[in-house]
Amino acid sequence: MGFFRRAIEKRSNEVVDINSQEFLKILGIDANSISDDKLKESTYFTCMRIMTDSISKLPLKLYRETDNGTEKASSHALYKLLKLRPNQYMSSSDFWKMVEFQRLHNGHSVVYIDYVTRGRNAGKIKGLYPLNMDNVRIWIDDAGIIGKDNAIYYVYKDKKGNEYKLKHSEVLHFKGLTSDGITGMSVREYLVTTIENAQAGQKYVNNYFKGGLFAKGLLQYTGDISPENMKKMQGRFESMANGIKNAGKILPVPLGFSFNSISNSMADSQFLELNQFSIQNITSAFGVKMHQVNMLERATHNNIEHQMKEFYIDTLQSILTMYEQELNYKLLLSKELENGYFFRFNVDSILRSDIKTRYEAYRIGIQSGFLSINESRNLENLPSVDEGDTLICNGNMIPVKMAGNQYNNASEGGGTDD
Known part of the structure; x- marks a missing residue:
């Protein structure tokens, strides 16, 4: 892909600060309606990190349904491409982090599909x-001006001003919350007011501590004072009272002056209640559970595992399904779909239970005859063993239709011994 490669090569020679807007733009991040420091709002940033990390840590694999069950299509060219390195600049983890970040922050994310255009491997x-x-x-x-088959186009503009028109079949388009099925709604647009409130609360706390916990107030003086002397006295009084170094110290007030506080305390401002309300609004917009942002009032050792499963079911499952459906439709040929090929994220890392629960499930599966020893060992990343593929079951179990036959056999073979 020429235009993307040129853009990357040109950026590689630039040196920018990690906190600068230029660095964020290289990653595809722009605060837009949110001010420059909106990304630094702790809850918003934490939710973005949780969502991007949750998606990026799930391995994406290509499978194929056969008469003998589902198997990994490891010999397919797309298997390694999606599992290891989608392009030469990004690992699979980095790729999905960027895609998910842009999908949340911008409302949708577009990925260009780079095809071989010439030679034996064309396509x-x-x-x-x-x-x-x-x-x-x-x-x-x-209006159908261009054509009915390609009603959606994606126009990409590089740094030189060149524009490239891409058909919908040439890109992967991942959307957030959408009302028309084409464009997505950005989380930051929905949360702009809430994030500003949360930031205002953070600034309030910062200023409160920077001021040495010293409240604002009125400095009263009996008598007349010139504007110049008023500024001097104000500066002198602030230098004695403000700052961390003056916290807890006795404040000397010159003769003839008195100080009266006019600011509310954090308790009077209901800061903690308002701050928690902002956190709840932000996390609910992302679908993140409260315990994931260290709000553990209602979390216990026993229910966190269930809350993680709820996070997968309520939040991640819909997102992963959207990713899988777009990948299946755009990357696989019709013949491959007919032959049973499909992409799927491995969510075992999220749904994985504790070791005792897993081993108990394996025992039941093996003794019931539907799970082999090697299949259980493979789930634990253990090597296979000889004769481990043989299905075994408890010998006490018999088909339902044979229940009671043992008593009939006993009566038929019974009798008195002569």
């Missing part, structure tokens, strides 16, 4: 490149 997928959403516009041909 083969070489790589997948996430595009900077600041430079992507979506055209919808509702």
Whole structure:
């Protein structure tokens, strides 16, 4: 992909600070309606980290349904591409972190599919490149001016001003909450007011401590004082009272002056209640559970595992399904879909129970005859053993239709001994 490769090569020679806006733009991040420091709001940043980390740590694999069950399609070219390195610049983990970040922060994420255009391997997928959403516009041909088959186009503009029109079949389009099925709603647009309130609370606390816990108030003086002397006295009084170094010290007040506080305390301002309300609004918008942002009032050792399963069912499952459906439709050929190929994220790391519960489940599965020893060992990343593929079961179990036959056999063979 020429235009993406040129953009990356040009950026590679630039040196920028990690906290600068230029660095965020390289990653495809722009606060837009949120001010420059909105990303530094702790709850918003924490929720973004939780969501991106949750998606990026799940291995994406290509499977195939056969008459003997589902098996990994490890010999397929797309298996290694999606599992290890979608493009030469990103690992699979980095790729999904960026895709999920842009999907949440911008409302949708667009990934260019780089095909081989010439030679014997024409049509083969070489790589997948996430595009900077600041430079992507979506055209919808509702009037059918261009054609009915390609009603949606994605226009990408590089740093030189060159524009590239991409068909919907040439990109992967991952959306957030959407009302029309084409464009997504950004989480930050929904939360802009809540995040500003949370930031205002953080600034209030910062200023409160920077001021040495010293409240604002009125400095009263009996008599007349010139504006110049008023400024001098104000500066002198603040230097004696403000700052961490003056916290807890006795404040000397010159003769003739008195100080009266006019600011509310944190308790009077209901700061803690308002701060918790903002946290709840932000986490609920992301679908993040409260215990994941260290709000552990209602969390216990016994219910955190269930809450993690709820996080998967309520939040991640819909997102992963959206990813899988888009990958299946855009990356796999019709013939491959007919032959049973499909992409799926491995969610065992989220749903994985404690070792005692897992081993008990394996025991039941093996003794019931539907799970082999090697299948159980493979789930624990243990090597297979000889004759471990043989299905075994408890010998006391018999088919339902044979229940009671043992008593009939006993009566038929019974009798008195002569």
